Amino acid sequence: MRREEDLQAVAAELERRWGGVDVVVNNAGVAGAGAIEDVTLDDWAWIIDINLLGVVRGCRVFTPVFKRQRGGQFINVASMAGLLDVPLMSSYNATKAAVVSLSETLQNELEPAGIRVSVVCPSFFRTNLNETMRATDPALVATVDRLLERGALPADVVIDRIFRGVEAGEFYVLPHPVGARAWRVKRLLSRGAYRAIVRNQYQRMRYSMTRPRPEG
Numbered sequence: 001m002r003r004e005e006d007l008q009a010v011a012a013e014l015e016r017r018w019g020g021v022d023v024v025v026n027n028a029g030v031a032g033a034g035a036i037e038d039v040t041l042d043d044w045a046w047i048i049d050i051n052l053l054g055v056v057r058g059c060r061v062f063t064p065v066f067k068r069q070r071g072g073q074f075i076n077v078a079s080m081a082g083l084l085d086v087p088l089m090s091s092y093n094a095t096k097a098a099v100v101s102l103s104e105t106l107q108n109e110l111e112p113a114g115i116r117v118s119v120v121c122p123s124f125f126r127t128n129l130n131e132t133m134r135a136t137d138p139a140l141v142a143t144v145d146r147l148l149e150r151g152a153l154p155a156d157v158v159i160d161r162i163f164r165g166v167e168a169g170e171f172y173v174l175p176h177p178v179g180a181r182a183w184r185v186k187r188l189l190s191r192g193a194y195r196a197i198v199r200n201q202y203q204r205m206r207y208s209m210t211r212p213r214p215e216g
Helices: 002-019 041-069 088-111 137-147 157-169 177-188 191-210
Strands: 024-028 072-077 115-120
Touching: 002 041, 024 041, 041 072, 041 088, 041 115, 072 088, 072 157, 088 115, 115 157, 157 191
Parallel strands: 024 072, 072 115
Antiparallel strands: none
């Protein structure tokens, strides 16, 4: 996802072998965490290059393929972090919000060419995201690991809900009901009321970071 020439080679091979491609899933992603004053610009560049520009490259390369075949489907994987502003994850939140905005723009731009776009915004579930996570505080890594471990849905259920959402023609695909409700609450409440909820969650997160993990 960081080398456009590699994606071009994949697109050319798919056209040669199969005559095109029906669905492109832009899913590669990494995580970063830390206070705004602590996260380095190098770490910002790293996460932007993968989380945002990786999706941009995938859409740039495969849009001409879709246009030649007069149709196709992009599935861009963002995150609930792109819709809900969780403290201490500004770089991750910003890249995922950018993927949402990019997808919204491309839905308008590509629809006349018969190209469909969906953006997927899952909440926490067990993945290997924390294995490459860059954080300014090891406690942040442990907190994210706990959140991933406690995810309410296993990966296969999340995948099935994404498949069914895309099949139904949904643009925003929110596989976690709790996340979907939180987004609706954010859109309905005043900024002040919503921030009160976020502050409470932030305090709980800070407590979770300072609480020792059980052994064994």
